[in-house]
Structures are given as structure tokens and as C-alpha cells.
Amino acid sequence: MLRRILTNALMWLVLIIAVVWTVIPVMWMISLSFKTYGEWRTPSLLPRNPTLDNYIMLFSPQALGIFIAYTAILEPIVGPLSRTLIISATATVIAVMIGFFTAYGASRYNSPGPFTLFFTLLTRMLPPATFVTPIVIYFTTLYLIDNIIGLILLYAATTVTYAIWILKGFIDAIPVEWEEAALLEGASPLQVLFKVIIPIARPGLVVAGLFIFLMAWTELLFALVLTNLNVPLSVQVSKYVTAVGALWGVQAAAALLSSIIPLVIGYLIQRHLITGFTFGLVRG
Amino acid sequence: MGGEKASSEKPKKFDPDRRQFVITIGSAIVALGIGYALGYLTKPVERITTTVTKTVTQTVTQTVTAAPPSPTPTPVLEYPELSDVARRAVLGVKKLIADGVVPKGATLRILHVAGSKAQLEKAIELWSKYVPEIKVELITMGTEPDVYTKAMSEAVTKTGAYDIVTIFSTWLGDLVEAGLAKDITVYFSKYDPEYVGPNAPIEPLGSYTTLYKGKRYALTLDSDVFTLTYRKDLLNDPKYKEEFKATYGYDLKVPDTWEEVINIAEFFTNKKLTSPRGGRVWGAYFYVEPAFAAYISWTNIFLEAGGILFDLETMDPKVDSPEGRYAFDILLKLKPFMPPEAISAAWADLYDKYIHGESVLTAAWPSLTKMAISSPDSVVKEVTGTALMPGVKLEIGGKPTIIRASPNPVNWVGIVSNYSKYPEASYLFLQFMTAPDIGLEVILSGVILDLFRESWFKDPKYRPKAAAGYGAEFLDAYLESIKISYPDFIIRGGPEYASKLTTAVNAVMAGTMDPKTALSTVAAEWDSITKKYGRDAQLEAWRALAQLFPEPIKMAWKAKGYMK
Amino acid sequence: MPEKPPRPIKILSSLPLNLLLNGVLIIPFIIMIYLALVKWSPLVGVNWWNAPFGGVVNFQRALSDSRFIEALGRTALFVAIVVPLELLIGLLLAYILQKPFRGKRFVISLLIYPLMLPPVVVATVFYLFFQPYGPVNNIFLQYVIGPRALNIYWFLDPTLAFITIIVADTWQWTPFMFLIMYSGLSAVPKRLIEAAEVLGASEWTIFWKVRLPLIKPLISVAVILRSLEAFKVFDYVYVMTGGGPGTSTESISLYIYRLAILYSDISYAAAVSLIVLAIIFIVSYFAVKILVGRR
Missing domain, CATH: 3.40.190.10 (Periplasmic binding protein-like II)
Structure with a gap:
């Protein structure tokens, strides 16, 4: 009995430490976003003169003169935010869909085979810097520069392997008998796919989707190189700099704001993380 | 799950199966075509521009004439208000x-x-x-x-x-x-x-x-010449003057040489003063940071000592030389009197420290002075002095001369x-x-x-406005500094040469490399950069650039036989 | 299950993948290989398709480049430290959070929040954290070693700088491992757990003999994916240490970035990248075989 209490207490302690460890930098970021320019380099956890200037800067950049070194007037953050939303959402949908079908075929029929699957990992193995010049050359020919379609395709192509591998892990764990039973009852292979597999593989879909969404949401290098005027959010945040250094407070504010959408998504998907195993298959 | 490799396994690129090969190539071409079409159809439209159209309240009332005049001077002067x-x-x-x-x-x-x-x-x-x-x-x-x-x-x-x-x-x-x-x-x-x-x-x-x-x-838009910025109040304080004279044997004044800089830095660092915000006051702060600026300080001393970056006949790097060692010598002697963050922080840290009163001698771009006299956070508004960069004493033609030169990085x-x-x-x-x-x-x-035309410093039509923006004392010192300023490595591969040098200087300052190794490493790295682009092509550019260096440096080079 | 896949599945499972990857990535990849085999840089002044042939020159140069080899070793060391660390912490947290309690969804959202921030911003935050005027020194100051803490300059010492990067990476990516393993653990059928409990197994045994084997494939996937990403660590090094002091914390990704983008040494950078790619390829081939092999 005592053992149980001790173990429980220990687990609670670890959890609390983990939460505190996670939260401290975030709290510091939040306070940074409310600090005035002069306070950015101080260790204080709470701002002495809290200000909304950093946030105002994001939405109505005409508020010049807030920052001493004549910062650049940029477009309000709404534009890049919506652009990034479209890019990330579309890329995620494409990648997850393609990844799902591929994972199913690989898991059940070895089509594509294990070697191909392994090959898709190649897309994640390459340090991105050298890929910049070839991609720029290629996309310029295809008129995909400064074009959200270019980024969507690039992100989908480079993250689909995540979807494949994560989903394959989940699909592998589903007993084949259920599909065979459904097939015997006259369902078409596609119906099996949609009505049997998807509900059970939902956690996989959701986890893979979230990661791919996040990768597209925060990617910077290619977004920078492949766009000029239609910039996504990550590039926009990098532009909050002045003649004497980065506007840390504004960047913190921008990062916090831009993390709200992924945060909401992360919260909503959680009920899908519990699989339908407990529901069991009642038929047959 | 079908343990043996089923016959339908098709490794992507290595399967000799012709059909798979065709599918791969075919899909690549199809996708290329689709991508091209998609991209073409959705390519961003030529933007209607969004120029800033604030209403200007200048006193120009002249209307632009409809008939465009030719560029040669006509009897009636168009736009007389313009230069x-x-x-x-x-x-x-x-x-x-x-x-x-x-x-x-x-x-x-x-x-x-x-x-x-x-x-x-x-x-x-x-x-x-x-x-x-x-x-x-x-x-x-x-x-x-x-x-x-x-x-x-x-x-x-x-x-x-x-x-x-x-x-x-x-x-x-x-x-x-x-x-x-x-x-x-x-x-x-x-x-x-x-x-x-x-x-x-x-x-x-x-x-x-x-x-x-x-x-x-190119047309120049800017100047970025370094000046020595110093705390007038501290250097002019009678008590410090007395103590300094007693310790070092000469009057406390704006330093003319790097050795004098070291003395002043040592003196004030040992006083252990504190700034209004509670930070420690350091005697000196010169750039040695790793991201890009460390090469500035080293090159400054190196050139003033008469060092030449590349041989004018062979393009051999000449950094591994007595002048190079001297530059490291000075910097390492300065190290204990500079904030340790100088070795790791970004360039803006130098600005931050100075305007909060935490350094006595420093050097940076003109924006430092602008910030010092106008930023609301600055505590040194009234006490910022500007002078030429300290130099190195050399024997030129039998006479001891102080060779001074100011860096002009980036610009x-x-x-x-x-x-x-x-x-x-x-x-x-x-x-x-x-x-x-x-x-x-x-x-x-x-x-x-920043300012670059001489008339902005001298012409009464322009000078008042410039002085309002920068401060009159700064203007005069700055003008002199520009006259003895030298360029960055404005040859092909310039950023790479500078970057390799910066890394080495930073390593030496951090103590992870000794100066001798650093110099020979830099020389070897520079040599391979030169080889990469072709020795002759690089030499042509370097020779052209060397001619544009300021007189004091050329004088030193000639005295040392590096330049004819 | 029939041996051969039915028509629609066969098409769906390979055609879209082929279209996407081949259409977007193959041609640039071929261009990259071409660039590695020639001697070209934009600074040479010829068009890239007219570049002089170089053969294996770039590769030979890479093999005798000590900065490259050190960066490789350093990055490998980084991965070897960071991935197991994140795995263990993530697994521990995933296990702890199996028990339902009020506000669990909120806590999980909190724990995975680090993933939602751009790595650049996280790097900036930790950069400010480890400054002499930052919270780390000023909190250490109060609790652990007293006023001397103010004199610790994290970015001046190669080892300390390395530690800061490990801290930043761990902070941001442990939630990745946690999330995967949490979803995996949640998928373990309750009936199996109940059966084991009925048989009198202790919680420890249940963990080792029931849960762990069932999520092993997911652990392998997580480790492989995370290791691949960790090897490419860039943002933290770039922002926090700049590879310094000197080049003592330069990761391979940063070195390649400098080569390709700052020095415009495109051909050499391509060759270096291909060597790195080949090494990772071979290593992960064996890793996958061992970890996931049975399938």
C-alpha cells in the first residue's frame, strides 16, 4: 500500500517537474512579448512596465516610432498568417492522404515494398542547405516561385514519409482478420479501407497530421528562398528586425500568436488519440 | 503478413523491371507537366505597386512641365530647387x-x-x-x-x-x-x-x-566608418587624471596607439565601477564576436602595423607575419579588460553596453553615436566623445610615425x-x-x-542639418576618419575570406586556438579560396583594390617593401 | 489476405506517391548530383549548365577536410546524447499520463506546446536564457551555487555551449517522442491489461511484458524519425552559438549552410551533402533492419 502511494507521488512529482520545465521558457516568452525595448535584455521574469506595443506592431505596423531605431513598416501579420494556414493545411491533407494509402498498401500487400519505403526516408536525410539552389532552379522554370503551390508541393513531398512510417506503424497493429471478415461479407477493398481501417487508425492519422502541419507551419529556409512578396508567417517573423538587432519582443509576440492555431488543433485532436479498440468490432 | 518478399515488391529505383522504370520516368514527366501548368496558371500577378503616398508638406510649388526637356542644359532651368x-x-x-x-x-x-x-x-x-x-x-x-x-x-x-x-x-x-x-x-x-x-x-x-x-x-548609399568612441567624463576627470599619471607616467588623454588603449582599459577596469543599471564597467569593448565582426578589429591593427593581406605579386596570403602576430598580441592583452560576452554575443551587445555606460573605450559604426546621443535608454548622452581610431607607431623614412586607419566594414x-x-x-x-x-x-x-558626401560636412547649405542629426563634434572626427578609411575585402570571395578570419580570431580570443596556429590556418584557407577562383583573376582584383587604400596604409606598405 | 493487391489499392498505394516525390524532388536531386560532379559556383561566372567537369575532386576534398569530419563527429555525438534522452523522458511521461485525471487534456496540450513554436524562436529564447543577464544564471545564482553563477559564460566554453544546444533541443523535441508513445500506449487494448492484472501481474511487469512489446514498432519509428531530424540540427546552433566559440559547436548542417549559402561553394557543398547522405543512408539501413526488420 505504501509502495503504491510512493509510486503515485513520484509520478506526480515527475509530471509537475515536466510541466514546470516546459512552462518556464514559455512564460518567459510571454513576458518578453510584453516588455519594452529596453527591458529585453534583462533577466526579470515580469515586465516592469508592461506594454502592448509589441502586439500593436504586428497588426498595425504604421505605429512607427515605437522602436527607437526606425523599424521597417511591414504588412500586418494577418496576410502571412492566412497564407501559411492555407499552405500548411493543404500540404498536410495531401501528405496524410498519400501517406495513408501508401502505408496501407505497404502494410497489407507489400506494395510498395520495404525497400521503397526505406527510400522515402531519403527525403529526410538530406541537410537542406544544398538543396536550395537546385530547387530554386527547378521551381523557377515551373513558375512556382513566390507561389503558394510551390511551397505546398515541396512541404508535402518532404513530409509524406512521416505520414507513411507513422501510419504503417499503426496499421500494422490492426489484426488482418477484421479486414478479411469484412471482405468475406462482401465489402469492396475500398470500403474496407474507409470503413474499417480509418476509424481504427485515427490516432495515427491525427498524430502524423499534426507533425506535418507543424513542420510546414514553422519551416523557414525554403520559405525564405522561394518567396519574394507573398511571404509565409515564418519569413515574416524573421523580418522584425531593426538597424540595431532583432526585435525580440515583437518576434516573441508573433511566435506566440502564430502558435495559437497549432495549439488549438493540438487540443482538439486529443480525443482522436484514443483508438476505437475498446469499441470492438461487433459485427461478426 | 506474407513473410517472403512477395512478387509485387518493387524497389523504387533499382528494379530492373521495365514497367516500373517506365512508370517512374513517366510519372516524373507527367508531374512536371502538371506542375508547370499549375504554376503558370497560378503565378503571382504583376503587382500594382503600393508606394507610400504621404502628402508632402514641402514648399515646392513648381508644377512639372508637360514637355520633357532634354538632359543637356537648356536656357530655362527645370527644377531649380533640385541639385x-x-x-x-x-x-x-x-x-x-x-x-x-x-x-x-x-x-x-x-x-x-x-x-x-x-x-x-x-x-x-x-x-x-x-x-x-x-x-x-x-x-x-x-x-x-x-x-x-x-x-x-x-x-x-x-x-x-x-x-x-x-x-x-x-x-x-x-x-x-x-x-x-x-x-x-x-x-x-x-x-x-x-x-x-x-x-x-x-x-x-x-x-x-x-x-x-x-x-x-555601384553607387554608394552609405558610409560605415568606425570611430573611437570614448567617455569624455571619465577621461577628463581630474582625479582619474592624477591617478593615471601616477601609474603610467603620462597624461590621461584620448589614446593615439593601441598600447595606450590597453593602459586606459586596464586602468578603468581595475576601478571596478558600476553602471546605473548595476552592470560592471569595462575599460574597452572592441569587436571579437564570432558571427561576422571579429575580423574588423584584427584587420584594423594588422593594417596599421603595415601588414598587407595578400602579396601584390603572387596573391599569397600575408597574414602569417609579424604584423599578424602583433595584432593578436594587442587583442589578447586587451582581453582581460573587455567584457567576456564580447567573445560570444552579437554585435548589438557592444551598442547596448556602451549606451548603458558599461564601456569606456569602444569603436563601431556611426549608428553607435546616433544611438548614444538620442536613444531614450542612453545614459551617456552628454559625455560621448569621438576620435580617430588609435594607430600603430612605425618608422617611416627614419621618423616615428603613427599610422592610423579606420575600418569601413559592410557599407x-x-x-x-x-x-x-x-x-x-x-x-x-x-x-x-x-x-x-x-x-x-x-x-x-x-x-x-550614413553620410558620405563631403559637402554634407562642409557646405553651410547642408552642414546644420547633418550636425543636428549627428552632433557637430562627431561630424568633424567622422570626416577625418573617412579620409583614412580602408575597404572591406571587396574581391570575389570577400565574405568567405572575412568569415574564415573571423572564426580564427574568435577562436584565439576564446582560447581554443593559439595565435600561431590560427594565422597559418587562415593563410592556408585563404590560399585555397584563391586557388578556387583562379590566382590571376583574384590578383587582378586585389591589385586594383590595393590602390584604393588610404594614404597612411600605402605609406606603411611602401616603407615595408610590400608595395612599390 | 490475398497475396496480390486488388487493382484500386495497388494504384492508390503507389501512384500518388510516385507522382508527388518524383515530380517534385527527383529533378532537383539529379541537379544536385550534377553539381557535385562539376566545379561550379555562381561566383565563377559561367552558367551552371556550362560548368567544367570535376569528377570526384569535390569528394576527395571533403575526405581531407578536417572541419567537415569534426562537424560530422560532433553531430553524431549530439544525436547519440539527445535521442535516448528524449526517448526516455518521453516514454516516462507517456506512461505517467496513462491514468485519467481532471484536466488531462489541458496538461497534454501544455506538454506538447514546445512543438508549436518555430525552432528559430525557441533558439532565440534559449539564447537569451543563457546570457549572463539571462534567467539561467540569475536563478542558479539564487539557489545552487551563489554569486559565482553570474560569471558563467555559457557560450564561451565549448562544452557549456554544447550543453545549451542539448537543452534547447530536448526542450523542444521531447514532446515529439512523448506524443508518439502516448498515442501508442493508449492504443494498447484495455482487455489485455485487465487480463494481466487478473493474473496478478504487478504494474512493473505489465509495463515490461505487455505495453512495451506492443509499442515497440512505434518506438522504433519514433527513434528513426527523431534521429534523422536531430542530425540536421541547425537553428539552435546558428542562433545560440553561431558554431562557436571558433567552430567548436558547428553542426554538419551549419557547415553545409555556410558552404552553400555564405561562401557560395555550391559544388563542394553538394559533394559534402551527398557524402553525409550516403553515411546516414547506410547507418539507417542497418538501424531499420534491426529495429523494424521483421516486417
């Missing part, structure tokens, strides 16, 4: 429009860095008053490496996406050799931006920031893209925005572009 340089630019553009070379409503695109946006927008505002037919659009990047990356990208893809690029003079060699920077020597002759005469950009800066291998490739210049649709109009925009009258207004409306 000659600006007028020639405006008239030149009007002629281009009239001749149909540039259509009305055309857009010029400028690639630039965020920090310069305020000043460029001022330039655009003034431009659109006189030349509303041509719009100017800004493509803004967050940091300088981003501008470099985009410019290089454009050099490779040649899309004509930018007409003008504002770049660091350091990159001029790279961008000329990459084919992006257009040779504008012919425009210099045609439109005369007055690089000679009382209005000229101060020599040698006007030359070395715009010439490459003897031809003009924004404007280039015209070789792939621009309207190169002449682009050039004229640059000439307009750097004209004696327009240029001063542009510079005074922001921070990162």
Missing part, C-alpha cells in the same frame, strides 16, 4: 519615358534589408513627387544574409525579379563575378553623379565602394541588376536618391545609411 545631380537624374528619366525606353507605369523593384526601409521609403516618396510615372516597389528581407542569398539566387536564375539591390560593399566582388551587378561606368559618364568635386563622396571611400577592377558597378551600396528590364532608369533612381540634397534627406530619415 544638379538630382536634376540630371530626373531629366534623364523623363527622356527615357519620352523616348519610349521605359513605359509609363513601369515598376522598379528594390531588394533590400528591413533596417533600411524607412530611408528607402523616404527616397521613394521624394522620387514620386518628381517622377510619378515610374513606381518603385520594395522587396524587404529580414537580415543581410537573406539579401545575399536572394541576390545569389537571382544571379543563378536570372529572372529579372529585382532591378536594384542594396548590398554590402563586401559582396561587390561576388556579385560582379556572378554576373548580377551591372557595369554602370557608362552611366557615370552620361549623367555625372558628381564623384569628383566639392559634392563628391569622400575619397577614398567613394572609389573603393563603387569600383571593381577599375570599372564602376551599403546600390547595384543595378544585369537582368533588369530598365537598367538605365534603375541607375537614375540610385543617382537621384544619393544626390547632395535628396541624399541628405534620405539619410537623416533613418539609421542605417
